Amino acid sequence: MMMKFAIALASSLFAGAVTAFAPAVFSRHRVTKTTQLYGRKPFISGNWKLNPQTKDEALTLAKEISASITEGSPDADIALFVPYVFIESAMGAVDGKLSVGAEGVCPEIKGAYTGAISTSMLKSIGVQWALAGHSERREIFAETDDYINAQCLRIIQEGMGVMLCIGEKLEEFEQDLAGSVCAVQLKKGLKGIAKDDLDKVVIAYEPVWAIGTGKVATPEIAQAVHSKCRKILAEMYDKEAANGVRILYGGSVTPDSVDDLMSQPDIDGALVGGASLDSQKFGRIINFKSAVPV
Numbered sequence: 001m002m003m004k005f006a007i008a009l010a011s012s013l014f015a016g017a018v019t020a021f022a023p024a025v026f027s028r029h030r031v032t033k034t035t036q037l038y039g040r041k042p043f044i045s046g047n048w049k050l051n052p053q054t055k056d057e058a059l060t061l062a063k064e065i066s067a068s069i070t071e072g073s074p075d076a077d078i079a080l081f082v083p084y085v086f087i088e089s090a091m092g093a094v095d096g097k098l099s100v101g102a103e104g105v106c107p108e109i110k111g112a113y114t115g116a117i118s119t120s121m122l123k124s125i126g127v128q129w130a131l132a133g134h135s136e137r138r139e140i141f142a143e144t145d146d147y148i149n150a151q152c153l154r155i156i157q158e159g160m161g162v163m164l165c166i167g168e169k170l171e172e173f174e175q176d177l178a179g180s181v182c183a184v185q186l187k188k189g190l191k192g193i194a195k196d197d198l199d200k201v202v203i204a205y206e207p208v209w210a211i212g213t214g215k216v217a218t219p220e221i222a223q224a225v226h227s228k229c230r231k232i233l234a235e236m237y238d239k240e241a242a243n244g245v246r247i248l249y250g251g252s253v254t255p256d257s258v259d260d261l262m263s264q265p266d267i268d269g270a271l272v273g274g275a276s277l278d279s280q281k282f283g284r285i286i287n288f289k290s291a292v293p294v
């Protein structure tokens with residue numbers, strides 16, 4: 001019985017994950033219909049994590065990625081979240097064609113916090129975006145919802161944008177708890193953040209079982225959770241506010257899966273790990289082709 005469930009789950013998870021996309025010619029000013037309906041500009045982002053290993057490699061990668069953004073690319077926000085030491089050189093390499101953000105911040109502003117990086121330090125070198133709540137920070141670095149909330153509040157207080165990552169583990173997914181886990185992480189992560197500040201918030205739904213596993217969620221599964229997240233945001237704020245918040249999908253996104261994901265009404269972009277370290281792959285993701293042209 002369990003085995004049958006596991007097989008059914010696996011096929012529902014991965015069926016359609018790698019499907020052909022409907023070719024569509026995109027001008028730089030076209031966006032997916034549903035996204036445009038609510039004025040949500042697509043947002044494609046990469047998270048380099050603990051990569052690459054040298055400044056030279058980081059420079060080459062950043063240059064190649066920025067070269068993939070052309071006049072014909074979709075009109076989307078593009079960002080790379082990179083290790084602190086590479087931020088300034090990556091900024092120089094991309095020449096303003098995309099944002100270079102931080103993979104995290106310390107919620108404290110100054111003082112005896114060895115190894116920490118503050119929002120003021122980041123702002124002083126021109127950083128506008130930072131990640132918070134990534135599952136690797138939650139798991140490996142034991143960052144709690146309270147700590148993540150403090151990071152979000154600090155980032156917003158400094159006038160920067162925060163990309164809050166949320167998502168359930170495999171056993172939670174199997175128990176149909178994805179929506180509940182996301183509700184808790186959204187409510188705790190965004191506690192105290194005013195509706196007027198939601199323009200500085202992007203949500204990244206990253207199911208933990210999909211991160212670095214090659215097991216991308218099907219567009220249908222991702223869409224269902226994104227829609228649920230938007231309903232939760234509507235309960236927390238209101239429908240109009242919820243319709244304005246961009247919700248990105250992350251977890252094994254590749255050139256093969258991005259178009260179908262981006263064709264979903266509530267998927268407004270992607271947060272890409274492994275494929276953002278390959279300029280060809282990430283370039284293709286930046287140049288996604290939604291099956292729902294304007």
Ligand code: 13P
Pocket residue numbers: 047134206210211212213214250251252253271272273274275
């Ligand atoms: P992968 O794309 O390697 O699965 O990583 C996703 C991720 O964790 C982005 O933050």
